[in-house]
Amino acid sequence: MDNAFDLNAVVVFVRIVESGSLSAAARSMKMPKTTVSKRLASLEESLGVALIARTTRKLSVTEAGRAYFAHCQESLRLLEQARAEVTAARSHPSGHLKITAPVDIAHTLLPRVIHAFVGRHPGVRVEVLVANRLVDLVGEGVDLAIRAGPMRDSGMVGRKLIELTANVYASHAYLRRCKAPLQPKDLSSVEFIGYGGANGPFHMVKGRSSVKVDVNPTLVVDDFETIKELVVLGTGAGWLPDFVAKTAGASIVPAVRGWRAKSVGQVHFLYAKQRHPSANVKAFIDVAMEVVPLFLKGELAMPGGDERNLG
Amino acid sequence: MDNAFDLNAVVVFVRIVESGSLSAAARSMKMPKTTVSKRLASLEESLGVALIARTTRKLSVTEAGRAYFAHCQESLRLLEQARAEVTAARSHPSGHLKITAPVDIAHTLLPRVIHAFVGRHPGVRVEVLVANRLVDLVGEGVDLAIRAGPMRDSGMVGRKLIELTANVYASHAYLRRCKAPLQPKDLSSVEFIGYGGANGPFHMVKGRSSVKVDVNPTLVVDDFETIKELVVLGTGAGWLPDFVAKTAGASIVPAVRGWRAKSVGQVHFLYAKQRHPSANVKAFIDVAMEVVPLFLKGELAMPGGDERNLG
DNA sequence: ATGCATTGTCCATGGGTGTGCACAGTGAAA
DNA sequence: TTTCACTGTGCACACCCATGGACAATGCAT
Known part of the structure; x- marks a missing residue:
């Protein structure tokens, strides 16, 4: 980053021209006059051009300075506008x-x-x-x-x-075909629709009680929505996340009243x-x-x- | 200059987006990666918005970052163009x-x-x-x-x-009226047209010789061009800067051949x-x-x- | 899998830079 | 004139920040 020129010096320069004096610019930017002076000097140095002719009392912008000022002012205005837009978008979604x-x-x-x-x-x-x-x-x-x-x-x-709560769901028709009410242990003997390959035994809870349930899946599907549809059709009982079951509305209900599957x-x-x-x-x-x-x-x-x- | 945000950080940000990575930007700007990283972080801090989502390997510009980038790139392009124009005008007059x-x-x-x-x-x-x-x-x-x-x-x-060389000039006609050739001392007796109020004795030189000449101005004018016109008209002899006399062409000549007034x-x-x-x-x-x-x-x-x- | 190269970030340190003070120069007021 | 307020700048010093080395994380090639 040897001789990359300081854009902040450009800001200072523009403020000087706008303010009409180094001191005024310094006040408006809340920085010491000496910094303003040095920034301007360094900008002129790196441009190799005198921008502002200055005596202790009077200021006058050079020809080069005027041309440069016009461009810079416009450019900085755009930059500031961009900043404003971004910080505005920060708070309100868009x-x-x-x-x-x-x-x-x-x-x-x-x-x-x-x-x-x-x-x-x-x-x-x-x-x-x-x-x-x-x-x-x-x-x-x-x-x-x-x-x-x-x-x-x-x-x-x-x-x-x-x-991620889940439960074993079944349709009303299917439950009528079973001898309701079912207990957790009964699930091992119903037609069970399992999920994917990772379908081992699971736990069901009721209050403080917890039982391990072994099932014999007669059908294994790796997609919960398909399972849900099968459950709705009365093919069997299936382990489903509650949020999936919920989309079936009231057409399917927990197979074991009062129990639910343990969160996974x-x-x-x-x-x-x-x-x-x-x-x-x-x-x-x-x-x-x-x-x-x-x-x-x-x-x-x-x-x-x-x-x-x-x- | 408390919280004025660093425009140079904007440059860094733009270069990052253009380059596609922090390291590439660092190389192209010849500054250490760590500086690039910190500059970007500080820009995001002062904007209060995440501009670039970054893992160690992948980069992706945020929604906000994209919008900001577009504006900034354009703006910086203008700024660079202004700089180029100014430094170009530096060398060739305009x-x-x-x-x-x-x-x-x-x-x-x-x-x-x-x-x-x-x-x-x-x-x-x-x-x-x-x-x-x-x-x-x-x-x-x-x-x-x-x-x-x-x-x-x-x-x-x-x-x-x-x-600032000068001499005592007279018209050909006037010199003919005098008894030419004149010597320096003769000037005190000719009609002499003096300049302003600051017209005291002066010195004339010829080679190493130098003589003080006292004149008796019969006419005093505070404008050399008027004096020149009077000399052309043959009103008298007058002390004139050479560059003024020169504009009369050959119509007036040094009154004392071989001598000239000392530079003042x-x-x-x-x-x-x-x-x-x-x-x-x-x-x-x-x-x-x-x-x-x-x-x-x-x-x-x-x-x-x-x-x-x-x- | 396993090096290897590369990426982005953290951290201690030295150099650069902003700061405060002093001063010369100037304009307005008296 | 003299005074006074104020301008822009030179200078020494403290402090911040850029720096480079080290490190975890990651993708590529073998």
Whole structure:
């Protein structure tokens, strides 16, 4: 950085011309006169041109100085305007927001949140990237990710959205075919639809009670939404995250009344660890923290299918 | 100068975006990576906005960063262009040049110099301020003054143009009326036209000889050109600077053949003492140093009156 | 997998720079 | 004239900041 010339000196120069004197400029910028003097001198030095002819009392801007001043003033005005725009956008959400989420969440929680978000912040263009793979946030320019399970991305910070609660669900018709009411141990003998390969025994809780449940999956699917559809059709009982089951409305219910499956983790947000998080990100998280619990409690109106075009 | 934000950081930011990485930017600006990193961090701090999301390997410009970058890049381009224009104008004369000179010189030497100057540097607009008063150079935005006699302006530098030589001139007709050839002592008995109030005895020289001449002015005028006209008309003999007499062409000649008046000082330029004198000023002085001696030696063509409109 | 090169950041240190003071020069007021 | 307020600048010093080395993290090549 040997002889890169000091842009701040340009600011000083412009202020001098605007103020009409070094001292006035110094006052308006709240810096000592001597600094102003030296900055101007160094600018003239690095330009190799006299900008301001000065006696102790009078000032007059050189021909070169006048030309330079006109350009600089305009340029600095643009720069200041840019700064103002940015700091304005800092507080109130606007522009672009890119989100990624795994398919399960993208089909369930996410549409509700987005629906509320775009309603509240119409100026923001939202882009959603639905993928189960681990998206490289900074590499793909993603502002915010929603992930399930433990997070181990370095340089990122997380924030818990919800506890990942789940249960074994079944349709009313299916339950009528069984000898209700079922108990946890009965689940090992019903038609059970398992998830993916990582479907071992799980725990069910009721108050302080906790029992381990072994199941014999007659069917294994690696997609919760497909499982949900099967459960709705009465194919069998299936372990489902509550937020997935919820999208089926009242057509399916917990198979074992009064019990629920033990939580297996959290759903959380993940975004770049920065001193100054994006206003868009913060706003989106705020909306999500407000909307999702309502949705899970069933207090959220469930519109028909207008969010399907976002998937 | 508490929290005035660092414009140089903006330059660094722009270079980072252009280069695609902090390290690349550091290399291209020849400053250590650590400085680049800190500059960027401080810019984000003072803006209160994250501009660049960065992992150790990948970079991605924030929404806010993109908007800011576009404006800044344009603005800095303008600034750089301004700098280029100014430093270009440094070497080759252009723009505006304001000169002041006393009337005597403005009517004699100056037109010839200006004529040559505008012919050589057509891009420069020349403005001439003819006045015998002491013009405040910086106060009135004058780039260059021509003065006769000692200079005692502080903060200014001078450069000698010519030795202020003079002589006693008379017309051919007048000399015929006298009993030529005249000797220096004869001057006390001719009709002598004196200058202003400061017209005491003067010295005349011939080789190593020097004699003091006392005159009895029958007529005193405080304007050399008027004196010259009177001499041309044959009213008497008059002490005239050579450069004034020269404008009368061959119609007047030294009254005492072989002798001349002793020099009484210099004509010099006066301009602001600055590290970086204006290219215009330098060019003008160069032209003057070249043209004036030619004129005084009579080798310069004397056009009719086309320089009159410059007075 | 495992080096290897490269990236961005943290940290102690020295050089550069902004600061306060003093001073010459100037204009307005008395 | 003399005084006075104020201008812009030279100078010595303290302090901040750029510096370079070290380090964790990461992608590429083998």
